[in-house]
Amino acid sequence: MAPILTLERISKRFGAVVVATDIDLALGDGEALGIIGPNGAGKTTLFGIITGTVAPDAGRVAFDGTDITRLTPERRCRLGIARSFQIPQPFTGMTVFENLVVAAAFGDGRGERDVYADCAGLLQRCGLADKANRVAGSLTLLDRKRLELARALATRPKLLLLDEVAGGLVEHECAELVALIKDVRATGVSIIWIEHVVHALLASVDRLVVLHGGGFIAAGDPHIVIRSPQVREIYMGIAAAEP
Amino acid sequence: MSAPAIRIEHATRSSRAGLVLFAVVFVVLVAAPWWGGRQHLRLLAEIYAFVALASLWNLLAGYAGLVSVGQQAYVGLGAYLLFALAMLVGVPALWTIPIIGIVAALVSIPVAALIFRLRGHYFAIGTWVVAEVFRLLASQVSVLGGGSGISLPVGIVLAIAQGRQMREFVIYWLALALLVAILALVVWLLRSRYGLALTAIRDNELAARSNGIDVGRVKLVVYVLTAAGTAMVGALIFLQKLRISPDTAFSVTDWTAIVIFITVIGGIGRLEGPIIGAIVFFVLRELLADYGTVYLLTLGVVAIAVMLKAPQGIWGLIAGRFGWQLFPLERRVVYLGGEQPAKCA
Ligand SMILES: Nc1ncnc2c1ncn2[C@@H]1O[C@H](COP(=O)(O)OP(=O)(O)OP(=O)(O)O)[C@@H](O)[C@H]1O
Ligand SMILES: [Mg+2]
Numbered sequence: 068m069a070p071i072l073t074l075e076r077i078s079k080r081f082g083a084v085v086v087a088t089d090i091d092l093a094l095g096d097g098e099a100l101g102i103i104g105p106n107g108a109g110k111t112t113l114f115g116i117i118t119g120t121v122a123p124d125a126g127r128v129a130f131d132g133t134d135i136t137r138l139t140p141e142r143r144c145r146l147g148i149a150r151s152f153q154i155p156q157p158f159t160g161m162t163v164f165e166n167l168v169v170a171a172a173f174g175d176g177r178g179e180r181d182v183y184a185d186c187a188g189l190l191q192r193c194g195l196a197d198k199a200n201r202v203a204g205s206l207t208l209l210d211r212k213r214l215e216l217a218r219a220l221a222t223r224p225k226l227l228l229l230d231e232v233a234g235g236l237v238e239h240e241c242a243e244l245v246a247l248i249k250d251v252r253a254t255g256v257s258i259i260w261i262e263h264v265v266h267a268l269l270a271s272v273d274r275l276v277v278l279h280g281g282g283f284i285a286a287g288d289p290h291i292v293i294r295s296p297q298v299r300e301i302y303m304g305i306a307a308a309e310p
Numbered sequence: 311m312s313a314p315a316i317r318i319e320h321a322t323r324s325s326r327a328g329l330v331l332f333a334v335v336f337v338v339l340v341a342a343p344w345w346g347g348r349q350h351l352r353l354l355a356e357i358y359a360f361v362a363l364a365s366l367w368n369l370l371a372g373y374a375g376l377v378s379v380g381q382q383a384y385v386g387l388g389a390y391l392l393f394a395l396a397m398l399v400g401v402p403a404l405w406t407i408p409i410i411g412i413v414a415a416l417v418s419i420p421v422a423a424l425i426f427r428l429r430g431h432y433f434a435i436g437t438w439v440v441a442e443v444f445r446l447l448a449s450q451v452s453v454l455g456g457g458s459g460i461s462l463p464v465g466i467v468l469a470i471a472q473g474r475q476m477r478e479f480v481i482y483w484l485a486l487a488l489l490v491a492i493l494a495l496v497v498w499l500l501r502s503r504y505g506l507a508l509t510a511i512r513d514n515e516l517a518a519r520s521n522g523i524d525v526g527r528v529k530l531v532v533y534v535l536t537a538a539g540t541a542m543v544g545a546l547i548f549l550q551k552l553r554i555s556p557d558t559a560f561s562v563t564d565w566t567a568i569v570i571f572i573t574v575i576g577g578i579g580r581l582e583g584p585i586i587g588a589i590v591f592f593v594l595r596e597l598l599a600d601y602g603t604v605y606l607l608t609l610g611v612v613a614i615a616v617m618l619k620a621p622q623g624i625w626g627l628i629a630g631r632f633g634w635q636l637f638p639l640e641r642r643v644v645y646l647g648g649e650q651p652a653k654c655a
Contacts, residue, residue, distance in 0.1 A: 174522035
């Protein structure tokens, strides 16, 4: 199976802060990958490099067989890479529904009218239907995160990048999120999910990598990786959260 | 996912009321020559020009995030093109206006190529430098009076229409028509696909890019359109003044400072803002015209008060409180069929 996304020898530093050193990654088509790592490890920066909002110092990013290292974020989105931001970035003055219409119309290159029904349906699936006509700036943090996810899905991506979407959810909401993400996977979408809520990850991903000190220090089966002594050592918080 | 049955509504009750209000005001204003004196017409035409300039600047800065302090470049360009086309080429004065729009659009493309490389404050400074360059170039054109300026020859003025009164009417109507055209263009633009992109860019450029919007192209289109509109308004302003000089045509105070004041007071990034702002500005100006420095001080105090108390401007305050919009821009979704929407996540 040809990979949908490959990172080759990606390096990035912010001044003295090294966030990536020669990172290699191949994501299979339809695969769901989880990323964990301590705060400031560079997880979000990696999403920036994949989506084009952060330029790597060195290395190559390929998506669906083409080199996208130099493409703008808008081009990458239209190729099929969607991202939910860790710090929600809603279009604050537009309604929740309009936020999705923008993503669907531009991210997926469709006519405005053609996307209305899909967007309305997505809002229902993401639990935002009753707030569809609310201005996005008036949403709570939790609803803003839901909006991030809904808006990313509205672009009908091939690759979905999720950055900490489960934080703050109560148990049954988290279960619904996991179910939703499984539904999305079932349609063939590849997923990379950065998450501190480990049990949600374990329930959803095929593979787990641990980012620390500019590289992946562990990778493989999620349940095995999470129990490895290395991970427990550098990532006590997660180890403690494990039952 | 099965798509739900929905209906999309654009107009709200306030926007329907707004349209009726606009229609009534428009009829009254078209009829102004029959109810107003010469002074009224002049004042109204001036107000139209400022509403138009502010609406264009609002589109540029408020929506596209291109905070220009150099739009006087295009006011002056339009003014000088009017004089040049009328005096040197012999184009009838009124016919110069559409030509000026096209020429200004063409001029703005290389200018954009230059200043779009600049970010943030540097962009603003860049726009001002461009305006200064334009002003210096204009002062070198000796056939148009060089640094001291020139008056529009009487023959050209007389050819606009029969008789002084009719001339004033024609120019008044033209000013009104240009304003309506510019407002219509802005409304149409904001309701179109471009409007979605522009509003998204206004709210969050990073998210706009990440959702597939070609921000650079949208900004370029807006820059070129506003340049064209601004130049046409500039031409019309100086068709009324009948005299041009580099300092008046490229005045940063008149064509940028006041325009920004109007937009910010009224509400930046909102269509209604410039209209409200212009009304406030002209009321203040007419009330305080005789007081000189007090007038400027009051403007300053009003600007600071609004920025502190209502950073969204007067219209932002009203719209936020009552949920009003005069123009039907929003897309509201109505779920048909009573069943509860299925929830997840
Ligand atoms: N634009 C930037 N300029 C300078 N430093 C940056 C920038 N973006 C990120 N950093 C730094 O790079 C490091 C990695 O940041 P990043 O947000 O990628 O971490 P993260 O793994 O997502 O952390 P968290 O779990 O807290 O979300 C941090 O030390 C951060 O301060
Ligand atoms: Mg992060």
